[in-house]
Amino acid sequence: xxxxxxxxxxxxxxxxxxxxxxxxMWTFLGSEVFFFGALVVTHLSMRGVVxxxxxxxxxxxxxxxxxxxxxxxxxxxxxILLTSSLTMVLALDGVKTNNQKRFRFWLxxxxxxxxxxxxxxxxxxxxxxxxxNVTIKNMMFGSTFFFVTGFHGTHVAVGVxxxxxxxxSAIRHPERYNAGNYMAVELGGxxxxxxxxxxxxxxxxxxxx
Amino acid sequence: xxxxxxxxHHAPAKQRRGWLEWITTVDHKKIGIMYAVxxxxxxxxxxxxxxxxxxxxxxSQNAILTPEAYNQVFTMHGTTxxxxxxxxxxAGFMNYFVxxxxxxxxxxxxxxxxxxxxxxxxxxxxMYSSFVFGGGAPDAGWFAYAPLTSTTYSVTRGMDYWxxxxxxxxxxxxxxxxxxxxxxxRLRAPGMRFNRMPLFVWxxxxxxxxxxxxxxxxxxxxxxxxxxxxxxTNFFLPAAGGDPLLWQHLFWFFGHPEVYIMIxxxxxxxxxxxxxxxxxxxxxxxxxxxxGVAIGVLGFTVWAHHMFATNLGVIADTxxxxxxxxxxxxxxxxxxxxxxxxxxxELRFKTPMLFSLGFIAMFVIGxxxxxxxxxxxxxxxxxxxxxxxxxxxxVLFGGAVFALFGAAYYWFPKITGKMMSERIGKWxxxxxxxxxxxxxFPQHMLGLQGMPRRVWTYQQNQGWDFxxxxxxxxxxxxxxxxxxxxxxxxxxxxxxxPAGNDPWDAATLEWATTSPPxxxxxxxxxxxxxxxxxxxxxxxxxGRGMTINYDFHPHLPxxxxxxxxxxxxxxxxxxxMLNLASAPLIGxxxxxVALAIAFVxxxxxxxxxxxxxxx
Numbered sequence: 001x002x003x004x005x006x007x008x009x010x011x012x013x014x015x016x017x018x019x020x021x022x023x024x025m026w027t028f029l030g031s032e033v034f035f036f037g038a039l040v041v042t043h044l045s046m047r048g049v050v051x052x053x054x055x056x057x058x059x060x061x062x063x064x065x066x067x068x069x070x071x072x073x074x075x076x077x078x079x080i081l082l083t084s085s086l087t088m089v090l091a092l093d094g095v096k097t098n099n100q101k102r103f104r105f106w107l108x109x110x111x112x113x114x115x116x117x118x119x120x121x122x123x124x125x126x127x128x129x130x131x132x133n134v135t136i137k138n139m140m141f142g143s144t145f146f147f148v149t150g151f152h153g154t155h156v157a158v159g160v161x162x163x164x165x166x167x168x169s170a171i172r173h174p175e176r177y178n179a180g181n182y183m184a185v186e187l188g189g190x191x192x193x194x195x196x197x198x199x200x201x202x203x204x205x206x207x208x209x
Numbered sequence: 210x211x212x213x214x215x216x217x218h219h220a221p222a223k224q225r226r227g228w229l230e231w232i233t234t235v236d237h238k239k240i241g242i243m244y245a246v247x248x249x250x251x252x253x254x255x256x257x258x259x260x261x262x263x264x265x266x267x268x269s270q271n272a273i274l275t276p277e278a279y280n281q282v283f284t285m286h287g288t289t290x291x292x293x294x295x296x297x298x299x300a301g302f303m304n305y306f307v308x309x310x311x312x313x314x315x316x317x318x319x320x321x322x323x324x325x326x327x328x329x330x331x332x333x334x335x336m337y338s339s340f341v342f343g344g345g346a347p348d349a350g351w352f353a354y355a356p357l358t359s360t361t362y363s364v365t366r367g368m369d370y371w372x373x374x375x376x377x378x379x380x381x382x383x384x385x386x387x388x389x390x391x392x393x394x395r396l397r398a399p400g401m402r403f404n405r406m407p408l409f410v411w412x413x414x415x416x417x418x419x420x421x422x423x424x425x426x427x428x429x430x431x432x433x434x435x436x437x438x439x440x441x442t443n444f445f446l447p448a449a450g451g452d453p454l455l456w457q458h459l460f461w462f463f464g465h466p467e468v469y470i471m472i473x474x475x476x477x478x479x480x481x482x483x484x485x486x487x488x489x490x491x492x493x494x495x496x497x498x499x500x501g502v503a504i505g506v507l508g509f510t511v512w513a514h515h516m517f518a519t520n521l522g523v524i525a526d527t528x529x530x531x532x533x534x535x536x537x538x539x540x541x542x543x544x545x546x547x548x549x550x551x552x553x554x555e556l557r558f559k560t561p562m563l564f565s566l567g568f569i570a571m572f573v574i575g576x577x578x579x580x581x582x583x584x585x586x587x588x589x590x591x592x593x594x595x596x597x598x599x600x601x602x603x604v605l606f607g608g609a610v611f612a613l614f615g616a617a618y619y620w621f622p623k624i625t626g627k628m629m630s631e632r633i634g635k636w637x638x639x640x641x642x643x644x645x646x647x648x649x650f651p652q653h654m655l656g657l658q659g660m661p662r663r664v665w666t667y668q669q670n671q672g673w674d675f676x677x678x679x680x681x682x683x684x685x686x687x688x689x690x691x692x693x694x695x696x697x698x699x700x701x702x703x704x705x706x707p708a709g710n711d712p713w714d715a716a717t718l719e720w721a722t723t724s725p726p727x728x729x730x731x732x733x734x735x736x737x738x739x740x741x742x743x744x745x746x747x748x749x750x751x752g753r754g755m756t757i758n759y760d761f762h763p764h765l766p767x768x769x770x771x772x773x774x775x776x777x778x779x780x781x782x783x784x785x786m787l788n789l790a791s792a793p794l795i796g797x798x799x800x801x802v803a804l805a806i807a808f809v810x811x812x813x814x815x816x817x818x819x820x821x822x823x824x
Contacts, residue, residue: 013397013399013400013402015394015395015397015403016395016396016397016399018394018395020317020318020391020395023317023390023391023394023395024317024318024387024388024391027386027387027390027391027421028383028387028421030421030422031383031387031421031422031424031425032425034421034422034423034424034425034426035425035428035429037425038425038426038428038429038430038459038462039429042429042433042444042455042459045452045455046444046451046452046455049450049451049452136436136440136441136442137440137441137442137443139450140443140444140449140450140451143436143442143443143444144444147433147436147442165815176819
């Protein structure tokens with residue numbers, strides 16, 4: 001009888017029915033929103049600062065624009081990163097429908113997108129430092145640029161490690177994730193979507209406006 | 210609530226003995242005790258630093274401390290009291306009592322809970338190790354204004370230790386807050402709806418949200434500072450185009466909610482104790498709960514009242530002054546609710562009650578000086594003077610510390626199964642009340658007479674000798690009161706009278722179980738029907754407050770080494786980061802070792818989750 005009472009009460013108290021881990025993930029992501037918020041505000045408040053700078057180029061904001069070209073590279077990278085959200089959804093769908101092959105294929109694709117994005121970012125950093133002589137030290141734009149994109153890149157790298165460990169664990173224990181147990185995949189996915197979403201903000205604020 | 214538990218079955222988790230039991234524990238009660246004891250040790254250390262400050266200022270032109278040592282001592286006093294004493298003692302009480310009060314078996318993530326504690330301890334060690342390895346402790350004040358934090362003005366490595374210690378403490382608080390939030394949303398006993406939760410749980414909930422939204426701001430701030438000091442950036446250095454005010458914004462966007470992070474749990478415990486010792490329900494439960502939420506929300510809109518002196522402009526000053534004054538409305542609502550709870554109550558002046566009443570009186574004084582400081586023109590007159598020091602000590606010592614001492618007396622019987630001595634407890638209260646007012650009330654006058662805070666010494670002809678002497682005498686009374694508390698604690702632990710389940714005849718669920726509670730907290734599941742389950746069962750009729758589900762099988766994860774190994778990895782990482790810029794050949798190997806340790810911990814952790822899916 002008591003069990004029936006508990007079930008009845010749970011119906012009126014949806015909080016007690018939520019998944020424990022998912023709830024924690026959402027709470028953590030709420031905190032991350034404020035973390036990237038503070039980073040972006042730092043960039044916005046400092047982006048106009050040009051002097052005094054030790055950079056040979058001594059670029060103003062308009063000059064800085066040139067080093068991104070027409071944003072072709074970054075736009076392609078943004079496209080790849082956003083695509084990886086789609087592949088992540090497909091991977092989760094694969095595990096939810098018990099299709100291990102589909103799950104692993106799309107998870108692998110998501111990891112590949114993440115790695116390509118990181119590679120592109122490394123290339124871009126190298127290019128900016130060596131061709132335009134803009135570093136984290138020598139001008140304020142460089143400081144905030146590398147700081148904000150660097151922290152985002154670190155988040156992508158953590159995401160890649162996370163997804164790789166999921167993939168490794170899925171290959172070593174073929175039936176570990178299945179239609180009845182996919183929360184670990186969903187949590188990785190939540191984090192991954194968040195990191196992708198943040199890039200939309202950072203791409204807009206740093207590269208477009 | 211006597212129930213026959215002998216027939217109930219609980220899977221006993223494999224237990225370790227001795228000190229390993231504490232190192233590997235994932236039990237929220239043991240973790241709560243470790244939090245509280247560690248925080249109290251830091252409170253004593255911070256208190257000794259305060260005594261040094263008061264000795265130095267006891268008379269004019271004193272030279273007990275060098276100016277450099279004085280800077281380090283007041284910086285460490287503030288940092289210690291805020292981050293390593295009040296916050297973790299709050300976290301300790303939350304850890305111990307939130308699950309008990311909502312009828313849960315443990316926190317949502319027991320292993321992560323252990324990690325939060327270890328990171329607190331390691332963070333404190335990192336910060337204090339600066340005295341030994343850093344060439345000197347942090348010395349730019351607890352709010353570390355730029356450009357005082359630059360390598361030009363803060364020449365030792367102290368501020369780097371400060372940053373890395375705070376990073377560890379920040380991770381600790383963030384993980385702890387996520388844990389509390391999820392625990393409260395997800396693990397409430399059946400029928401323990403939000404509007405039936407004890408007010409301490411409500412305030413813990415609000416506090417945890419404040420932490421997860423406020424911490425990122427200081428995390429970004431101290432990371433920028435670390436880059437400035439180590440990697441040649443100029444975020445806060447005006448000579449190179451940086452902006453010191455950016456630091457103030459990032460710091461106070463965290464720092465003001467931080468004030469409520471420290472005081473809201475105190476509001477919570479007082480809201481628990483007053484009804485019990487007034488023998489009547491809290492007056493206006495909803496108002497007390499929702500005014501706490503209102504304080505939390507408004508707390509994010511007032512940070513720049515710490516920055517009136519930075520010339521933000523009339524519009525901004527007006528906004529922040531008005532928003533700050535607005536906060537006194539929900540705070541006043543709480544005060545009047547507490548007074549109305551006392552009104553026509555059957556008051557019992559036990560030690561927890563004395564501390565609760567002391568809290569109300571002292572907090573009101575601090576609140577009134579606070580509202581006056583919210584007026585920008587007045588603030589400009591007294592900013593950075595001892596008036597401000599007096600104000601926030603009335604709020605945080607007269608407020609938070611009084612309430613937390615009360616909570617210690619109130620919950621000691623539950624935690625240990627023994628009563629604390631009432632006689633010594635009353636001595637403790639009265640000496641503390643006297644010493645506290647003797648220390649901090651004269652500081653109002655000193656501030657109005659123009660004595661700036663953070664000065665190393667002052668001249669005889671400035672007329673500040675008398676009040677400073679009073680203040681110094683008072684600080685030793687506080688030290689004496691703390692000694693009395695320690696004596697009471699030790700004597701009561703050894704010879705205290707047995708407490709029984711419910712020594713205060715209280716209303717909330719933590720008193721339904723034994724003192725101390727078993728590892729799984731409750732032998733049965735309580736189905737809650739009211740805000741005061743124990744009282745309503747006792748005084749309104751069995752079953753009115755709560756009923757019992759005997760078909761209950763709590764599950765606890767086994768002890769684990771993973772949290773301490775992982776935390777230790779982060780601890781070592783801090784020392785690697787310290788050497789990364791100055792001595793990369795030392796720093797990089799340390800970082801690699803640290804990451805390896807953290808990886809070992811994480812790997813164990815993930816393996817344990819696979820066995821037992823509780824984080």
